[in-house]
Amino acid sequence: MKQGLSLRVSQHLALTPQLQQSIRLLQLSTLELSQEVEQMLDENPFLEQSEDSAAREDFGLDQVDSPVSQEAQEFESVAEFTPSHDSTSSSQSTSENSNDNDSTPEISSEAKLEESWDGDGTVETSADDGEWGGDAQPRKNNGDDSDADASDLARSHESLQDHLHRQALSLRLSEEDRAALYFLIESLNDDGYLEDSLSSLAAGLAGAEPEQLEDREDLEQHFTIALKLLQHMEPAGVGARHLAECLSLQLLECESSQAVSAAKAICRQPMELLAKRDIKRLVHLCGFPDAVIRAAIALIARLDPKPGRRFINVERNLIVPDVLVTKVAKGFKVALNSDVMPRLRVHDIYANALKQHKGQGGPALTQRLQEARWFIKNIQQRFDTILRVSTAIVERQKNFFTHGELAMRPLVLREIADELGLHESTISRVTTAKYMSTPFGTFELKYFFGSALGTETGGNASSTAVRALIKQFVSSESLKKPLSDNQISEMLKEQGIECARRTVAKYREALRIAPASLRKALT
Known part of the structure; x- marks a missing residue:
């Protein structure tokens, strides 16, 4: 058997630590993010809270509205099917799959991870219950708390x-x-x-x-x-x-x-x-x-x-919105809620001390400083992505913000993903456990997405709007003769919406509306 040396070029995907952190922060709720920030503040001495908003790190966030590259979309796609365990094992498994297809010399995944955290090598910091029981009214307490926050x-x-x-x-x-x-x-x-x-x-x-x-x-x-x-x-x-x-x-x-x-x-x-x-x-x-x-x-x-x-603590049911939507003269203004945004910055004294004594702190301190900078960057990127997705939702659901849920239009995750140049899994992470304050109340971002039902005119109606229409029909029905699911289906057909009786029953149960036999008045 003749031995020889050969050089081959191949490509494979690997989830770097900063990319894994970015994905994980993106899917956290507001409460979970707050806990993550507290933990990072305890563990990393180079990270501190600031009374003012943290200045953006120089990581290209000024170009946040530009389309995402094909490589980044591939990373997002891989992250959807990659378990969130040890990053070393993830990179090693990817490298092994690549070696099966190509005879490429094996490269240490640990070296890649260390290199990705090191960045450009600098340590400089940037500038600063049932229907019958659920409606029972509790006894009134002494005092009027109607104006209480x-x-x-x-x-x-x-x-x-x-x-x-x-x-x-x-x-x-x-x-x-x-x-x-x-x-x-x-x-x-x-x-x-x-x-x-x-x-x-x-x-x-x-x-x-x-x-x-x-x-x-x-x-x-x-x-x-x-x-x-x-x-x-x-x-x-x-x-x-x-x-x-x-x-x-x-x-x-x-x-x-x-x-x-x-x-x-x-x-x-x-x-x-x-x-x-x-x-x-x-x-x-x-x-x-x-x-x-x-x-x-x-x-x-x-x-x-x-x-x-x-007597259950009202704090358990207190939802703090991530996005605020207000009506302005020319439409609607979409803004992030500053109360839920962590104000973080790199500790100037520690960073400058490490810079002045470069090489004496060892690679561990340099890596911790780089981790702090990446954490601030990923936090900023998380809120930038939430804002971009929320703005796109408001743009596509303008009728809802003007007329209410009856005017909701069909919307799927892929539409927003294609518009922003993001992966569909990223949109799913952004819209989970994130809330938007609107003139009609506070809703989870997933609320604005709904499947389409056919109409007689050939168009589509949102399932959210259909549920709102069913709720409206039931609220105006006669208590002596409540509407059956079949009657509601026929009424929707009169509105030009094709909705089968079973679909009506499914939507009614989702709205926690009792069947007609239990809605009928007893007297």
Whole structure:
């Protein structure tokens, strides 16, 4: 076998560390990005927060609106199918695939990664619930908080446990009963239910051994007394073990009437009958006339099946938009929300010290400085991409921002990707967990994308607009004769939109609208 040397030229793709970081930052939500920034500030001494907006690093971001090169699009395409584990293994696997096709000398992937982080070698820094229960109205608290800001409500939040403990202070109890009441209050879930039985709670405290039986029985007696006290606290229905008991506790506070008596009788029956509104069986089992049973079901529908949910911290539901859209004289202005943009910069003192003592800090410090610069650049690039995508969405959905969701037009990710010269997977990352504030409310960017439904004129209608139209039909329907899915389908056809009954049912369920049989008025 004759041996010889040969030179071959080949191309292969490798995900550099900075590209992996850019992709990962792009798909993070606002909260996740904030956590990532905090972690990087703790780990990298060359990175610090600034009160002012960080100056752009000289990485070509001034040309952010220019089309993306073919190589970058290939990188994005590869990233869509590459797992986000160790970058070394990703580069090695890519190199091995390339070697299978070409007899190219193997090049160390670790050397490539080190070279990519080193950049140009400089260390200089740049310039500075169900339909019936979900609508139940909670009791009004003292004071009018209608003008309170959401963030103020979050800071002044009182949990369900705090609310109940405050009531317990006015009760005269023995130390054992007070301790039992405290334990039950702390055992409630977010909805105000006591999920565990008293016997299981007592066994958990006293132990399950036979010789501890007397202690368990004593604890269970104290829990029984404490439970009765808990179930008479505000809000009504708290401390219930199941839905029927929760509703019954709330009915105890209602003025005595035939409807209230019938409602209590209904709560003693299987809840499936109430959910299905099986009037005939309830009349037979409860022994009340048809009209009284209907009035009782209407009364139950006004109760709160989850009395503890009003105490859930409002901060959990607080959404801070990434993009702000406001109406101006010539259209709409799209701007980034400065409150969610991290203000970062390279630490001047440390960077200058490293520059003056070049070569003494070692390659590790030089690499950390380069990482800090790349992190700032990737943060800036993330928000630039979000702004570009948001601007393109607003441009294509102008009718929505003028007339509302009924005017939404069909839009798919590929349209925005082709317009901006980005990969479709990049658009998907940008539109996930990113929110836009509009004159009609705050929406996730994915909300503005919808499939197309055919029309009689040969055009297309957005699925989002169709859902809005279905919601409008249902809101204006007769409560005595609610619209069936088939009737809604026919009404859409009258509007020129081809939408099958099954599609209507799917959209109705997505909108959390009950079937016609459950929307029908009882009286």
